[in-house]
Amino acid sequence: MREILLVIYAEIRKQKRHNYHSYFVYFSLLIWPVLGFLEVYYTYKPFELASGIAGIGNAQTLLAFLATGYMAYNCFWSMVQNAWSMSYDERTGGTLEMAFLTPANRLALNYGKALGALIQEAWMFCCFCIFILFYTRSLSWSNWYLLPVIFLLLVISSTVWGGMLNAIFLFSRDASIVMDLFDTPMVLFSGTRIPLTAFPLWARLISLLFPLTYCLNLIRLTLHIQIQPHPTNILPDLLKLLLCLLTMITLTHHLLTKAEQNNRRTGELLFY
Amino acid sequence: MENKVEAKDYQIADTNQKIIARNLVKDYELKERHGIFRPKTKKIIHAVKGVSLEIPRGKIIGLLGINGAGKTTTIRMLSSVIEPTSGTLEMDGIDAVKEHRRVKEQINVISGGERNLYWRLTAAENLEYFGSLYGISGDALKERMKKLLKTVDLEDAADTPVERYSKGMKQRLQIARGLINDPSYIFLDEPTLGLDIVIAKEIRDLIRHLAVKEKKGVLLTTHYISEAEELCDYIYIIDHGKIIARGTKEELQALFVYHEKKIDEDFSKPGREMESSSEADTKNCQPEMSSYTGKNKTKEQEIPLEDIIMYLVNEAKEEQK
Numbered sequence: 001m002r003e004i005l006l007v008i009y010a011e012i013r014k015q016k017r018h019n020y021h022s023y024f025v026y027f028s029l030l031i032w033p034v035l036g037f038l039e040v041y042y043t044y045k046p047f048e049l050a051s052g053i054a055g056i057g058n059a060q061t062l063l064a065f066l067a068t069g070y071m072a073y074n075c076f077w078s079m080v081q082n083a084w085s086m087s088y089d090e091r092t093g094g095t096l097e098m099a100f101l102t103p104a105n106r107l108a109l110n111y112g113k114a115l116g117a118l119i120q121e122a123w124m125f126c127c128f129c130i131f132i133l134f135y136t137r138s139l140s141w142s143n144w145y146l147l148p149v150i151f152l153l154l155v156i157s158s159t160v161w162g163g164m165l166n167a168i169f170l171f172s173r174d175a176s177i178v179m180d181l182f183d184t185p186m187v188l189f190s191g192t193r194i195p196l197t198a199f200p201l202w203a204r205l206i207s208l209l210f211p212l213t214y215c216l217n218l219i220r221l222t223l224h225i226q227i228q229p230h231p232t233n234i235l236p237d238l239l240k241l242l243l244c245l246l247t248m249i250t251l252t253h254h255l256l257t258k259a260e261q262n263n264r265r266t267g268e269l270l271f272y
Numbered sequence: 273m274e275n276k277v278e279a280k281d282y283q284i285a286d287t288n289q290k291i292i293a294r295n296l297v298k299d300y301e302l303k304e305r306h307g308i309f310r311p312k313t314k315k316i317i318h319a320v321k322g323v324s325l326e327i328p329r330g331k332i333i334g335l336l337g338i339n340g341a342g343k344t345t346t347i348r349m350l351s352s353v354i355e356p357t358s359g360t361l362e363m364d365g366i367d368a369v370k371e372h373r374r375v376k377e378q379i380n381v382i383s384g385g386e387r388n389l390y391w392r393l394t395a396a397e398n399l400e401y402f403g404s405l406y407g408i409s410g411d412a413l414k415e416r417m418k419k420l421l422k423t424v425d426l427e428d429a430a431d432t433p434v435e436r437y438s439k440g441m442k443q444r445l446q447i448a449r450g451l452i453n454d455p456s457y458i459f460l461d462e463p464t465l466g467l468d469i470v471i472a473k474e475i476r477d478l479i480r481h482l483a484v485k486e487k488k489g490v491l492l493t494t495h496y497i498s499e500a501e502e503l504c505d506y507i508y509i510i511d512h513g514k515i516i517a518r519g520t521k522e523e524l525q526a527l528f529v530y531h532e533k534k535i536d537e538d539f540s541k542p543g544r545e546m547e548s549s550s551e552a553d554t555k556n557c558q559p560e561m562s563s564y565t566g567k568n569k570t571k572e573q574e575i576p577l578e579d580i581i582m583y584l585v586n587e588a589k590e591e592q593k
Contacts, residue, residue: 002407002409003407006404006407006409007404007405009404010400010401010404010405013397013400013401014390014393014397014401017390017392017393017397018390018392018393019392021392093387093388093390093391094383094387094388095387095388095389095390097353097388098381098388098402098449099405100353101351101352101353101376101379101380101381102376102402102405102406102453103373103374103376103377103406103407104405104406104407109405263354264353264354264355264372265354265355266300266301266354267300267345267348267353267354
């Protein structure tokens, strides 16, 4: 266990030192998601919200809905980006093969890479979203204790998701198609910007494929962000998320074993 | 030469303390493109064709050959980065193909060039990261880092990002990285590539120190023949994925003299076809280290290793024709 924690910690420190070395990097990680958030907010705003468009009844709910949606999406999306850059930069730089030359636990390496990127990429925007949640009174002094719960939920879900993507990208540097497969469908169908209740049945079925869907449902339920029809029971989504996470962990373990076998056969962890 | 170890030192006390590779074969599947809409065709590349060699602890073993001969693929198999298509590989009696994760604790690879490091990190940060991956932490890691930075003379630049290093400094850091887990076996793939003579000399001294003083088994590939002559206790010459000759420098010279004499005799007998040298080569390519005693020293004039390699490679080409 000590070795596993050591590897995860080393990955987090390395990522911070290597990829997030200046204030400009953090600034860019804040400004782009904020612009995206504002774009969607001001797209919705001209419409009459009192009529309850897609279940959202007022401007405050809309802000809170989008803040939670963008916060969670940003965490999940940073995992896709990280997996892509890991597969290309570390592969061509030879450091990926150097890491696989060590006896380090592969799952720890994988999740360490994901967690390192998550912490660095998402914290500034998360702070912004938390400010919005306080502003809209979804969070207040009476329920601030929910913050660690939300934080834990986001960190665990995103890291497990990121670990799976990292494992997929180990198979090939050309796995960037995964980015296309996951980005637009994830942002569209998971309820990031559009409530799931506004979707037809086929779209809701697709939304079941993304852990982000359950994660967002849970966060919004916890914070009582009222979208009609408003479910009250947290348990179904929690169980679905747990099932999703367990499936992803099992799949990651399997993919890592296969990826290492494949790379030992083909030598593709390294490209000059 | 000063680094030459006397014949008595060639005796390995514990026969298990070495890497033994037998008949290593590595085939790659290469997909060839023929335009966007036409299907790719598969081609099998035979990168290594039955390499057998031994790397005892405390010795520097040279693996020499021209570009594309199979040196790097052999190193990558020996270091368990890739698995052989067939053949066996043992490290200290352990099956290194099956238990590749276990043997990784005892080996490391140092490549020439400027890759394999995080350029935005400092030397200390690079070593800290790679050390952690080997499960080293706390004071043990700090001490190891301090010692290695001193060994490679990078103490003063320990906190400078690698991107600001010269080529020589990066190479020295590569060496420190390769020693972070205190490996029993080190694979050096052209470690002095593109370095000036002063830095190259320092690195050669360090390699010698690792083998002689720290009793590490070292496999060295290099294009600088003088480097191999200076450092290697035993040399394998590889061409087109096969070991075409092996021996100490003196034995290779003797082999060369033998071949030269044979050619002279053949030419002096008109009409007689030149005999194939494959028999002699096959004898020399056996994996046992029976000839690893340095006894067969020739009294002939010293012949540059470069000439011997060129001769053997050309002869192998002739044979293929």
